Amino acid sequence: MASSSKTEQKKMLILKSSEEEEFEIEESIAVQSGTIKNMVEDDFTLIPLPNVDTETLIKIIKYMKKHGEKTKSNEKDIEEFDKEFVKKSFTELKELVLAANYLHITSLIDLLCQAFADRIKNKSVKAIREIFGIPNDFTPEEEAEVYEQHKWAHEEGKEHIDHSAY
């Protein structure tokens, strides 16, 4: 590729959100996204991302920047960053995971899916339905059947159950 530079100046890319806002980012960091990587290989420098809104794109760029500078020494630091990164509302997490999926950033997808799992693991069934906006489509008999199947898992530990929907 003619444009690959061997000079000190790092190659920059421009990412454009669905709201047409543009963000500059180093190519070496941006290619953590498989989607962006493919586009770069096809000689794109301006990368339109119509599926990602500005707010989400900013967060993703922040993530990629942090993970782009990963070394042996700052592993703990990055872990802390990740922990803080997922402290967001469910809606924000949803936007992020959809964007990460679209952008093919494997580590971020894993992080977000794990965050979802951690957030709902102690929640009651009702709370989960509320969060995801899922109506109960079981008949009372069906529900009783599923419940009965794994009654032993439900019996104890009621004190752990979290009924909040956030």
Next chain:
Amino acid sequence: MTERLTGEESLQQDLESLSVSKRLVRSVSQKLKKKNHRSVGEEEDDSRGVSLRCLTLYGRGGGCKVGADTGDDLGDSCGRRRSNASDEGKGYNLICGNEETSVDCFSYGMRQKFWRRTNKKSLELEEALQNKNVNVFLPDDILEMCLLRLPFISLVNARLVCKKWRNLTMTPRFWRMRQEGSFQSPWLFLFGVVKDGYCSAELHAFDVSFNQWHKMNSELLKGRFLFSVTGIHDDVYVVGGCSSLANFGKVDKSSFKTHKSVLVFSPLMRTWRKAAPMKHSRSSPILGTSEISSDCLVLRNQQTRGDRRFYRPRVGGVSDVYEDPHRLSVRRQSRHSLDENELTYLPNVKPYKFVKQKNEHSSKDQRRFLLIAVGGLGCWDEPLDSAEIYDPVSNKWTEIQRLPVDFGIACSGVVCNGLFYVYSETDKLAAYDVEKGYWVRIQTSPFPTRVHEYHPKLICCNSRLFMLSVSWCEGEGQIGRRNKAVRKLWELDLMSLTWREVSIHPDAPMDWNAAFIADKNSIFGVEMFKIFGQVLDFLTVGDVSDAGINWSHISRNRLAQELDAASCLTKSMAVLHL
């Protein structure tokens, strides 16, 4: 009247040419217009075409499920959600009858949609006022990735959310992905507890990640005791055991029957099934599970087996290194000539073969395990030296070579690196080479001296062979003074065949039938004993990856309050990853 009829006819044609959606729009706007002039409006509506439209419905074969009749029988159709919820149904519903009856015909979900359509504005406001997290809609593939990472208990809970969630989490593919992604954590299953004198059909499961005990009932196990258990994949195999004939349900060996049957429990599906029974009835058989390559095709018969054996004279005390880079170095001893004959010409020992697995999914997906059962006590409580091997794929038990002649009574066994090591009550160690199909004696440096009543337990952790053995602890500064018994963890160096003390278990060995089981890097131990009239239980775990293995207590006395002291004798433990 004729005029009217033609009018209706033309209307009918009109209607038929309209698409359903248009009809819908028309009817909705009609509805809204006529909201306050219901009776009048409907009358007109009727004359204009309700009856006609109903006729059309009949014509279409859909049947007018939405008559003007507001009877209770309409409620029944609510059960058939999807059939009524077609687009056609929607349209008709709005046209016929009044608002109340129309919504009654459809499922609750439909009613919601109907309301939403007509009351969109008010609903939006409502939603805005509610928690802003509603409707976090995730596409199925991402949802699946999230569900994969849930711990088992939460996953079971998730199945209650809706049908989609239940279906997503019940497929074999889902469980394989969980396994492969290492999203599982260990669960200990404790069997054989005795309550009020009866072998309760209870089994207790300990969730290591949540540090919690759960209780399950398994009627199938009622009355059975002294069986052995082991975990393979997602199932627990319950092998052999006894039942009292005189006092069914009690741990009573005055008159009993010994089983050869094998029961398999799946905690995932919460189901029991029967596997093929063993060739011999056994109580407390020594079990081992050996992983083999999934498309292993091995054919064995006695002749070839005989050819492979090496005859090496035993050189006192020094261990030979077996020159085979792919095998562990184990000393092979020349056999008693009687043994040889027995081996080669034993009529009952059939050659066994592993059938090549033909399965839909690639052989990489499932690891294959074989289950070995050795020894135990027979129908008359006689110690057995027979051995058999079970292949879950073919659901068949095949007899294998018996334990070496003067081996003694097997008391513990574990598979390590393709060898099934068995320890006897007389401190002998032998190993069965699963692939090659024969026993070898293993001569190690002197066995740790032990308190005779406590049978050592063999454990395999990360291809390392350990033994938990209770011995007398020399008093501090007082050499030769044996005043305290202590449980020690020893490791067998597989190259030099020497035992090395690795760690001391923190608890005094009160339970001579303590159950120990290994899982990846950890060794879990369950001890139950009666003291001061109370039955106590202790659950400890040791991490083998540390240089000096540290033991920690993870659960104390959460379990045994209601149990009988006899549970100590009958308990057995298996570990699964869920």
